[in-house]
Structures are given as C-alpha cells and as structure tokens.
Amino acid sequence: MCTPAVRTSCCFGVGFGGGARRAAAWKGTSHSARGCFVLHRYRHILGLWQPDIGPYGGLLNVVVDGLFIIGWMYLPPHDPHVDDPMRFKPLFRIHLMERKSATVECMYGHRGPHNGHIQIVKKDEFSTKCNQTDHHRMSGGRQEEFRTWLREEWGRTLEDIFHEHMQELILMKFIYTSQYDNCLTYRRIYLPPSHPDDLIQPGLFKGTYGSHGLEIVMLSFHGKCARATKITGDPNIPAGQQTVEIDLMHRIQLPDVETLRNFNELSRIVLEVREQVRLEQQQQQEDRPEDGEGHGRHSPGDPQHSPAQPDREPWDGGAVAAEEQPAQGGQGQPFVLPVGVSSRNEDYPRTCRMCFYGTGLIAGHGFTSPERTPGVFILFDKDRFGFIWLELKSFSLYSRVQASFRNADAPSPQAFEEMLKNIQSLTS
Numbered sequence: 530m531c532t533p534a535v536r537t538s539c540c541f542g543v544g545f546g547g548g549a550r551r552a553a554a555w556k557g558t559s560h561s562a563r564g565c566f567v568l569h570r571y572r573h574i575l576g577l578w579q580p581d582i583g584p585y586g587g588l589l590n591v592v593v594d595g596l597f598i599i600g601w602m603y604l605p606p607h608d609p610h611v612d613d614p615m616r617f618k619p620l621f622r623i624h625l626m627e628r629k630s631a632t633v634e635c636m637y638g639h640r641g642p643h644n645g646h647i648q649i650v651k652k653d654e655f656s657t658k659c660n661q662t663d664h665h666r667m668s669g670g671r672q673e674e675f676r677t678w679l680r681e682e683w684g685r686t687l688e689d690i691f692h693e694h695m696q697e698l699i700l701m702k703f704i705y706t707s708q709y710d711n712c713l714t715y716r717r718i719y720l721p722p723s724h725p726d727d728l729i730q731p732g733l734f735k736g737t738y739g740s741h742g743l744e745i746v747m748l749s750f751h752g753k754c755a756r757a758t759k760i761t762g763d764p765n766i767p768a769g770q771q772t773v774e775i776d777l778m779h780r781i782q783l784p785d786v787e788t789l790r791n792f793n794e795l796s797r798i799v800l801e802v803r804e805q806v807r808l809e810q811q812q813q814q815e816d817r818p819e820d821g822e823g824h825g826r827h828s829p830g831d832p833q834h835s836p837a838q839p840d841r842e843p844w845d846g847g848a849v850a851a852e853e854q855p856a857q858g859g860q861g862q863p864f865v866l867p868v869g870v871s872s873r874n875e876d877y878p879r880t881c882r883m884c885f886y887g888t889g890l891i892a893g894h895g896f897t898s899p900e901r902t903p904g905v906f907i908l909f910d911k912d913r914f915g916f917i918w919l920e921l922k923s924f925s926l927y928s929r930v931q932a933s934f935r936n937a938d939a940p941s942p943q944a945f946e947e948m949l950k951n952i953q954s955l956t957s
Contacts, residue, residue, distance in 0.1 A: 571598055571623050571631060571647065574655050576936035578715035579760060579768065579952060582706055584896070586761045586768020588733070588745055589620065589715055590934060598623040599636075600657075603932070605735045605743035605761070607684035609873035611928045612913075615735070618681075620711060621645055621657055637711035638665040639677070645711075653717035662710045675703055683742065695740040701764065716955075718760070719939035719948050721749035728755065728777065729911050733930040736772075737873040738763065739923060746772055746927065748914075749945070753778050755906075757916075757927070758949060765892050766899075767956035772890050773916050773925075775906040779806060779886040783862065783905075792867035792922065795905070799919055802886040803903045864907065870917060872924040878909040889918045896956065 575598070578589040588603040599622045606613030619636040635645030637659060644660040659665070667673045679687060683699065690696050721731040727750045734757070738744050741763040748757050755775040762768035779802050788794050861880030866872060887906040892899035907915040912929040939945035 569598075569625060569631070570649075573649070574598070574600075574647070577718050577720070577934055578655075579718050580713045580715050581955070582709060582713065582768075584762045584764050584767035584956060585702060585706060586759065588760050590617075592935065593625070594622075596625050598625060603745070603930075604682075605745055608742040609737055611735050611737055611743060611874055611926050615930055615932060621647065623647065635659040635661070635664070635711055639667065640664045650714065654714065656714045657711060659711045665710055674707070675700075678703055678707070692740060698740055698763070716952065717948070718747075718937075718952065719945050720934060720937045721747060722939060722942050722945055724750065728908065729914070730929075731755075733760065733932075734914075734927040735930060736927040737925050739871075739873065741765070745930070748927075749949070756949075758953070762956070764894050765896065766890055767896055769952035769954075769956045770890060770896075770899075771953065773887055773904070773906065774889075774901070775885050775887040776806065777885060781884040781886055781905060783864070783881075783884055786863045786865050789865055790868050792869045795867050795917070796919060799886065799903050799905055806886065861909075864909075866917070866924055870922050870924050872926070874926050877915065877924070877926050878913060880909070881915075882908045882910065884908070887916065889916060889921075891918070891921065 574591050575593065576591060578591065578600075580587040580589060580602075589600050590603055591598060591600045593599075600620045601617045602620050604616040604618070605611075606616060621636055622634050622642065624632040624634075633645045633647050634642035635657070636642055641664075643664040646658040646660060647655060648658070649655045667677065676686065679685070679699065682702075683690070687696060687699070690699065720733070723731050729748075731749050732747070734746050734748055735743050736746050736757075744762065745760040746757040747760055748755060754777055756771050757773040757775075759766060759768045759770050759772050762770065766772055781798060781802060783789055784794060784798070861878075861882055864879055864881040866877070885906045885908075887904050888901040889904045890899060891902055902918065902920040904919050905917040907917070909915060912931075914927050916925045916927075917923075918925070939948065
C-alpha cells in the first residue's frame with residue numbers, strides 16, 4: 530500500500546514547476562502503479578549526494594518528481610550574488626512505472642533525454658553512466674560547448690572576465706569537469722543535526738571564494754566549535770575539506786566602526802586571541818593526566834575571557850535568544866570591512882549580532898602546503914554570516930540555501946560525523 534509519506538514525496542516538486550500537472554498525473558494512476566515506487570529498486574537513492582568530480586564536488590538532490598525519480602544538480606547562483614536562489618539542472622531520470630527493468634535516461638546536454646545507466650555500487654554509493662555521450666556534443670565543437678557552459682556556470686562570456694587568473698581557473702574547471710560526460714560516482718551526504726543551543730540553524734550555505742566564485746558549504750556544530758565543510762570546492766581547497774572552524778569559546782568584541790576601518794587594529798585584536806588560544810592549549814597539555822582520562826572532546830580553549838572582551842562571558846547557547854533580540858529589532862552592532870580587505874560582494878550587511886575567533890584553511894594549487902590561519906567569524910543574522918581571512922585580507926559572505934531537502938537527515942549524530950570524515954578523506 531502506498532503510504533501518505535510516499536504519496537507526498539511523489540508529488541514533491543521542489544519548486545521546479547509543473548507541480549499541479551504532476552500531481553494530477555499521479556492522482557490519475559492506478560493504486561498498483563503507485564505501489565511500484567514502494568518496491569522500486571532505486572528508492573534507496575533518494576536524498577542528498579556528493580559527486581566525485583575531483584576537487585570540485587557538487588550537490589545532487591534525488592527526488593520523486595511526478596512519475597519519475599530525478600537527480601537534480603544544485604548550483605550556486607552566479608558570482609557574486611550570494612543571496613540569489615540556487616540554480617538546478619536535471620542529470621538523470623528513472624521511469625517509475627517500470628519495476629523490473631526501469632528505464633534510466635541521461636539528461637545531460639542540450640539534446641533531450643537519452644539512454645543512461647545507474648548502478649548501485651554499495652550502501653550509500655551509486656554511479657551513473659551515459660550510453661550516448663554524442664548527445665552531449667554541440668555542432669559548434671568544444672568552443673561552442675565552452676561558451677554555453679560559461680554562460681550557464683557564470684552568467685557571462687569570457688570577454689566579460691578581465692582577470693587573467695580567473696580566466697585560467699574557469700577554463701581549467703571546464704576541461705576537468707566536462708571529461709566526465711555525466712559518468713559519475715555519488716556518495717551520500719546528510720544535513721547536520723540541530724540542537725536548541727546552536728548559534729543558528731545549521732545547514733547549507735552559499736559563500737564567496739574570490740576568483741573561484743561561489744561555493745556551497747555545510748555549517749555544523751560540534752560542542753564548543755562550529756565548522757563549515759565544503760560541499761563544492763576548487764583546486765586550492767577541495768570539496769570535503771573544513772574551510773572554516775569557529776571557536777565558540779572565544780568571542781571577539783569589535784571596536785567602533787571608525788576604529789574597525791583600520792585593518793591593523795583588527796589584526797591586533799585577532800592575534801591577541803590566537804595567542805590566548807595557544808596558551809590555553811599548552812596549559813591543557815600540561816594539566817592533562819598521563820592516562821588521558823577525565824578529558825572530553827572539545828575545541829581549543831577553556832571557557833575563559835578573551836583579552837579583546839574581558840567584560841563578557843563566552844557565548845552560551847542557553848542565552849542565544851536574549852542575544853538575538855536587539856538584532857531582530859534592527860539594533861545590531863554596526864559593522865564595516867576594514868580598509869584593504871577585499872570582498873566579491875560589496876552589498877554585505879552593515880550590522881552584526883556577534884563575532885568569534887576562527888581559523889580558515891588556505892593552501893596552494895593542488896591543495897599543497899595547507900594551513901589554518903586566523904580570522905573572524907561574523908554572525909549577521911539567522912541566515913547570513915561572514916569570515917574575514919586575516920592573512921589573505923579577504924572577506925567571504927555566506928547566505929543560507931533556502932530549499933527543503935527530503936530524505937537527507939542523518940540516522941544518528943555518529944553517522945553524520947562519520948560522513949564528514951569520509952568526504953574529507955577523499956581529498957586529503
């Protein structure tokens with residue numbers, strides 16, 4: 530019997546249009562036909578997945594859409610419009626009406642659906658293959674394919690991009706990603722579990738990454754720290770790596786706006802906090818019993834006062850409601866980027882709720898010589914945050930992905946932690 534949950538899922542369109550038509554088609558099918566989905570051998574691929582595309586990664590959402598199972602690739606909006614909605618395109622679809630030998634179609638390219646194949650490799654992993662890759666080719670050859678890809682990926686032409694390094698990165702991504710021809714392996718990912726004491730709701734965010742454009746990260750909370758893990762990446766910091774780590778035990782009180790414009794003053798404050806964190810880590814090592822017992826997992830730093838904010842307690846999740854009230858009333862602390870700090874998006878919020886010490890991961894091309902460098906995490910509101918990369922003198926703005934995802938919750942906190950380790954190990 531088709532349960533209400535399955536029936537709702539089957540009509541779920543995620544804003545792709547045609548919902549009424551699909552719902553009518555679904556209603557018109559027989560009861561036994563609807564039941565085909567329950568027994569369908571591909572039902573286990575519903576949910577969120579990350580494709581193995583080298584350092585670039587990706588975000589695939591597999592849903593029941595009318596009479597098909599469709600794999601939608603989610604793409605960030607065009608750089609640098611971080612607050613714009615996500616874009617999406619279909620990569621494959623499976624006909625639900627056929628139970629024993631379901632028809633799989635590749636949707637890649639511009640010549641309509643064509644013959645494809647899906648293989649369930651193992652639990653939480655599957656692969657797709659296009660059997661007619663000639664459908665991906667365009668009459669104008671690789672040059673036309675590149676220009677079409679560029680318009681879709683960046684919303685512009687190569688002539689519009691004057692930065693030579695950016696042109697090189699774009700061309701490199703096209704060459705690397707197009708070679709797969711939609712023959713990809715996907716690994717399941719989960720949305721992070723939430724807790725009432727979390728600073729904000731964890732989840733997926735779009736963020737600015739300089740010449741690399743917009744990328745997708747997953748914000749999750751782990752006791753006394755929070756982490757932003759890349760779901761999409763680039764040749765410097767690949768998908769799966771922890772791009773930003775926030776130390777929730779070390780709040781930073783920013784100076785007044787005029788003082789904040791001075792980069793050296795912000796640098797002084799942040800480096801003071803970094804030194805305190807180092808001393809606390811050193812003290813913990815000295816105080817730790819030889820047998821290692823009595824110490825739970827926690828992030829660097831005990832709950833002590835930051836030298837930049839001696840008159841306030843570290844962030845307490847239980848007090849978050851009280852902390853957020855002024856910002857919700859439009860009274861947040863004034864914020865401005867220091868002079869000399871570059872930003873892809875000048876339309877960033879001019880008030881913030883609170884700031885914390887954090888570290889950002891930087892590396893050379895090919896993820897060479899990776900290191901964590903100090904920075905400032907800025908919470909603007911419940912859907913936006915920022916990070917100032919001190920060493921790079923750069924600012925990243927992150928905006929929440931406003932989309933609902935089904936079949937994406939981790940079965941347990943342990944399963945989510947294991948998933949993070951797995952996707953990080955693939956590019957380490």
